[in-house]
Each structure stands twice: as C-alpha cells, then as structure tokens.
Amino acid sequence: MINEEYNMISAATYLFWSRIMKEHAIFIESSLPPPQSRLAVQAKQYHNQFSQLFRRVILLSNGVLTEEILASEQFLTDFTETAERDFEKFFGVPANIPLTVSEQHIKPFRADIAGDRQLRARFSEIGGQLLRETEAFVLFQQDMLNRRVSCKLFFGLYPSALNHLMKEAKRFIVEIKAIESADAAQSDSFIAFWNQGMSEHAKSLRGELDWTEEKEIHAANDYAEAFDMLASAAPDRVKSLEYNTRFAKYAENVTQNFIGCKLLGIMSGLYCDHLLREVNHFNWALKH
Numbered sequence: 338m339i340n341e342e343y344n345m346i347s348a349a350t351y352l353f354w355s356r357i358m359k360e361h362a363i364f365i366e367s368s369l370p371p372p373q374s375r376l377a378v379q380a381k382q383y384h385n386q387f388s389q390l391f392r393r394v395i396l397l398s399n400g401v402l403t404e405e406i407l408a409s410e411q412f413l414t415d416f417t418e419t420a421e422r423d424f425e426k427f428f429g430v431p432a433n434i435p436l437t438v439s440e441q442h443i444k445p446f447r448a449d450i451a452g453d454r455q456l457r458a459r460f461s462e463i464g465g466q467l468l469r470e471t472e473a474f475v476l477f478q479q480d481m482l483n484r485r486v487s488c489k490l491f492f493g494l495y496p497s498a499l500n501h502l503m504k505e506a507k508r509f510i511v512e513i514k515a516i517e518s519a520d521a522a523q524s525d526s527f528i529a530f531w532n533q534g535m536s537e538h539a540k541s542l543r544g545e546l547d548w549t550e551e552k553e554i555h556a557a558n559d560y561a562e563a564f565d566m567l568a569s570a571a572p573d574r575v576k577s578l579e580y581n582t583r584f585a586k587y588a589e590n591v592t593q594n595f596i597g598c599k600l601l602g603i604m605s606g607l608y609c610d611h612l613l614r615e616v617n618h619f620n621w622a623l624k625h
C-alpha cells in the first residue's frame with residue numbers, strides 16, 4: 338500500500354472507531370449502579386485511554402482526508418456536540434467536548450501531508466496502541482457479560498446491547514489488522530456485519546423508546562426485520578444501501594426529536610447520535 342492510501346485508510350478507520358470505543362466506555366460507565374463502583378472506575382479508565390488515543394488520531398488526521406469523507410457525518414454530526422453537552426448535564430460523565438471541537442476543525446487533504454512517510458509510521462504506532470487497548474476492552478466486556486448472564490451482576494444495558502458493543506470492538510480489531518497486513522481491499526464482510534448491527538440498533542431503539550411512541554416503535558421493528566433478512570442472505574450492496582439510506586433518515590429524525598424533547602425514550606441523545614454515525618458509516622462504506 339502506498340503511504341497516501343495507508344494514511345487515508347488509517348485516519349478514516351481510527352477517527353471513526355476510536356470515538357465509537359470512547360463512547361462505548363462512557364455508555365458502560367454510566368450504566369453501572371453504585372455497588373459496581375469498581376467496574377465503573379475501570380470503564381472510566383477505558384474512556385480516558387480511548388480519549389487520549391482519539392486526541393492523537395485527530396492531530397494526525399489533519400491534511401489526510403478529503404472534504405467529502407470529512408463531511409460524511411460518520412465522524413461527527415450536527416447533533417454530536419449538543420448530545421455531549423446533554424450527556425454531561427444528565428449523567429455527570431465528562432464527554433470531552435474540546436475533542437469534538439478540535440475534530441470539527443480537522444484540515445482537509447493536502448497531497449504533501451497525506452503521503453508523508455513519517456506520518457505512516459505514527460499511524461502504524463497508534464494502530465498498535467488502539468489494537469492493544471481494544472483487545473483489553475473486549476476482555477473487560479466479555480467478563481461483564483459472563484457475569485450478567487449468570488445474574489451475578491446487573492447494569493442498565495440490555496445484555497445483548499453489551500454483546501453488540503463487544504462485537505463492534507472485535508470488528509475494529511479486524512480492521513486494524515487488515516490495515517497492517519495490507520489487506521485493505523474492502524471485502525464484503527462488512528455488509529453482513531453492519532446489516533446485523535443495524536438490526537440490533539433498530540431493536541435497541543424499539544426497546545428504549547417510550548411505549549407511547551408507537552409510530553417510531555413500529556418503524557424500528559420493521560427495520561429490525563428487514564436488516565435481519567439482509568444479514569442472513571448473501572451480501573447485497575444495492576438492497577443494503579436502499580434500506581440503510583432510509584434507516585439513516587429514521588435515525589436522524591429520532592436523534593433530532595430526542596434531543597429536541599419530542600421523543601421521551603430512555604436512551605440518551607449521545608446514544609442516538611452514536612448510532613446515527615454508525616448508520617452513516619455503513620452508508621459511506623456501501624457507496625465506496
């Protein structure tokens with residue numbers, strides 16, 4: 338892989354996933370009841386570690402990515418900063434808003450920067466650190482999940498939601514390794530992964546909307562069924578894009594209405610925005 342391609346794939350992959358991992362740690366941290374303060378401290382450590390790595394990824398990404406991908410709303414949306422402010426206010430967990438502000442100001446592609454050999458070495462180094470951190474994070478989540486399904490532990494996430502977060506961490510690990518083994522040629526494995534993921538996003542929304550919000554609940558249920566079917570069939574880019582484009586609009590409406598207090602479910606605005614970015618990420622991957 339030439340330096341420019343390596344740097345671009347690294348920046349796009351690490352920018353997307355390191356924020357996602359940071360937020361997973363925040364969601365776990367804020368889901369733990371008072372008797373689990375030790376686990377909450379561990380989750381906070383992952384939150385802090387991923388924030389530090391994310392900060393460095395933001396700095397390294399200046400001049401590497403095209404304006405088109407920076408505007409694809411997979412890294413940030415128009416709602417992210419507001420959702421983070423709300424999260425801090427309601428949960429008392431700092432969401433690192435200065436990072437979001439610096440992410441909003443990432444400079445677009447410049448040929449002399451994007452192809453830099455030393456930048457490649459830095460991306461490679463941070464990829465190794467993200468790999469180790471994410472592998473440890475998977476073990477942490479697996480341990481929590483094992484204890485949850487044997488009813489030795491309780492937290493305010495569906496067990497399947499924690500499993501979903503863990504599957505995403507494992508996907509990130511696969512993508513880091515693919516960059517390092519120069520296996521970046523996009524295989525179709527992401528299609529089944531994200532169709533399954535979108536079904537789970539729809540199911541989590543279905544279960545976290547207020548039960549009076551029937552229109553949104555029915556729509557979420559329809560998306561869950563559609564994505565389950567897509568995930569169990571052979572990868573189909575055209576159909577996946579068709580459904581995911583509609584799901585992106587739905588997720589955007591839910592996020593906007595939740596943040597605007599027009600929906601009253603028990604999810605957070607940051608969770609809605611997080612999910613919207615993942616939907617946008619899948620759309621981008623299907624188109625490129």
Ligand SMILES: [Fe+2]
Nearest residue numbers: 505534538615
């Ligand atoms: Fe997800």
